[in-house]
Amino acid sequence: MIAVLDLGIGNLSSVRSGFLRAGEETTVIARGEAWEELLAARDDVTGVVLPGVGAFGDAMFQLRASGLLNVVRGAVREGRPLLGICLGMQLLFSLSEEHGSHVGLGVFPGKVVRFPNDVKVPHMGWNDLTVVKDHPLLAGVRKGDYVYFVHSFHAVVQDEQHLLAAAQYGRTLVPAVVAKGSVCGTQFHPEKSGPVGEKILRNFVAICRAWTAPKGEKAHV
Amino acid sequence: MLTKRIIPCFDVLDGRVVKHVGFLENRRDAGDPVALAERYCADGADELVLLDISASEEGRLATHRVVAQVAEKVNIPLTVGGGVSTVDDVRALLLAGADKVSMNTGAVRNPQLIREAAHRFGEQCVVVAIDAKLNETMGQYEVMVKGGKVGTGMDVITWAKRAADFGAGEILLTSFRQDGTREGFDITLTRLVAEAVNIPVIASGGAGKKEHFYKVLTEGKADAALAASVFHFAETSVGQVKAFLRQKGVPVRWTGTGTPA
Numbered sequence: 001m002i003a004v005l006d007l008g009i010g011n012l013s014s015v016r017s018g019f020l021r022a023g024e025e026t027t028v029i030a031r032g033e034a035w036e037e038l039l040a041a042r043d044d045v046t047g048v049v050l051p052g053v054g055a056f057g058d059a060m061f062q063l064r065a066s067g068l069l070n071v072v073r074g075a076v077r078e079g080r081p082l083l084g085i086c087l088g089m090q091l092l093f094s095l096s097e098e099h100g101s102h103v104g105l106g107v108f109p110g111k112v113v114r115f116p117n118d119v120k121v122p123h124m125g126w127n128d129l130t131v132v133k134d135h136p137l138l139a140g141v142r143k144g145d146y147v148y149f150v151h152s153f154h155a156v157v158q159d160e161q162h163l164l165a166a167a168q169y170g171r172t173l174v175p176a177v178v179a180k181g182s183v184c185g186t187q188f189h190p191e192k193s194g195p196v197g198e199k200i201l202r203n204f205v206a207i208c209r210a211w212t213a214p215k216g217e218k219a220h221v
Numbered sequence: 222m223l224t225k226r227i228i229p230c231f232d233v234l235d236g237r238v239v240k241h242v243g244f245l246e247n248r249r250d251a252g253d254p255v256a257l258a259e260r261y262c263a264d265g266a267d268e269l270v271l272l273d274i275s276a277s278e279e280g281r282l283a284t285h286r287v288v289a290q291v292a293e294k295v296n297i298p299l300t301v302g303g304g305v306s307t308v309d310d311v312r313a314l315l316l317a318g319a320d321k322v323s324m325n326t327g328a329v330r331n332p333q334l335i336r337e338a339a340h341r342f343g344e345q346c347v348v349v350a351i352d353a354k355l356n357e358t359m360g361q362y363e364v365m366v367k368g369g370k371v372g373t374g375m376d377v378i379t380w381a382k383r384a385a386d387f388g389a390g391e392i393l394l395t396s397f398r399q400d401g402t403r404e405g406f407d408i409t410l411t412r413l414v415a416e417a418v419n420i421p422v423i424a425s426g427g428a429g430k431k432e433h434f435y436k437v438l439t440e441g442k443a444d445a446a447l448a449a450s451v452f453h454f455a456e457t458s459v460g461q462v463k464a465f466l467r468q469k470g471v472p473v474r475w476t477g478t479g480t481p482a
Contacts, residue, residue: 011315017293053343087343117419122345122390124421125444126224126267126474146224146474148298150345150390169223192298192320194262194476 001044006030007062018191022201032067035074047208052087056096089185110158119170122152127167147193224472225438226267226445236283251453258291264459265476273303285317292318323348326366339388349384353377354397369397385418396426403429411441431465
């Protein structure tokens with residue numbers, strides 16, 4: 001069971017249908033006090049998805065107002081598999097320049113900036129991936145595989161180690177997949193990216209199912 | 222590299238796919254939407270567009286059910302439009318499973334709808350559909366509404382720019398004269414709009430053979446090309462069009478189906 005966080009902005013049915021096609025059930029979490037509380041109520045939850053459409057600032061506001069920020073932080077602290085999709089991936093960075101300046105979750109050092117004006121914005125459509133680092137999330141994904149993007153802002157990765165795959169748009173090399181420990185993110189929409197996206201969702205499901213609590217260091221409540 | 226998209230479109234009337242020639246007359250049944258959606262998806266379609274042309278509330282609800290069924294089955298983006306005139310209409314379609322919502326007459330009547338929808342749900346899901354017809358008297362392409370029946374006196378280029386400024390994420394541009402004729406896309410119109418705005422433009426109306434797609438995506442500078450009847454009645458397939466484009470050096474998402482027959 002995958003917990004899909006509901007920021008009240010976007011439509012979650014695409015993400016839920018995507019996971020169903022990938023062979024996994026989802027449960028929507030709209031409010032949260034603490035990660036431990038969520039697990040106490042839903043002990044079958046194996047991983048977390050942070051989807052997202054809309055604006056960065058609004059989404060961060062919603063994360064705080066709904067208490068879901070604690071759920072995200074708790075999951076990260078425990079080392080649970082967490083996948084941010086599109087804006088959900090951007091929220092995991094330190095900072096965004098979308099409509100002013102907004103502080104993000106800070107899992108990935110780096111900031112989120114707008115595309116230059118010499119390309120059409122949003123970056124909308126199918127673009128091909130260059131995989132730069134092997135990772136279980138990208139098992140079976142090859143260089144040149146196409147995935148579906150739709151976004152006007154993109155992340156700038158500060159630590160190259162976090163970059164798993166990228167896509168070229170104009171003169172920008174767009175970070176397409178990032179990972180750090182148990183946390184990963186895709187700038188594209190795997191749930192809308194045909195068979196390649198479905199493979200990535202299946203990989204995430206497998207990562208979640210294989211997860212076991214790190215021995216000896218239970219998260220502090 | 223970002224690829225050019227090929228998008229099959231359905232007109233849905235009370236839960237069934239239909240195709241009109243010249244917007245109004247000659248309605249023909251073109252099948253079950255879910256079965257068609259799955260077929261196109263398997264054939265390499267990059268997105269799907271579903272336009273609700275139901276006139277009644279019951280028809281509209283039937284379409285919402287169809288949207289939900291299609292969204293559940295396909296793993297490519299789904300745009301839905303038809304009769305969208307309020308933010309609540311947008312929300313209802315997004316909740317039914319649409320990834321993007323297309324607005325036409327509703328946006329012309331109230332351009333703030335674009336701004337509100339973009340603000341609430343994000344620019345990425347706001348598609349402004351423009352029906353264009355060459356008006357000889359104006360010497361311009363005129364924006365048509367109500368399914369192409371009513372002229373607005375508004376210039377298409379001006380409206381497209383304004384829609385983009387208001388927060389549209391994409392323009393779906395239909396040439397009224399060309400729609401359903403299968404005589405080719407309106408290259409002049411498409412290029413004018415594509416060069417005027419900094420958001421993606423989907424060309425629509427007039428697709429009859431694979432060469433038409435090539436022309437509008439290169440000379441016409443469209444980011445995507447949409448067609449209905451040419452695919453429904455199997456004159457050519459999505460796979461064949463993409464194989465042809467690929468052979469001609471146009472970047473397309475290649476899924477390995479279809480030969481450039």
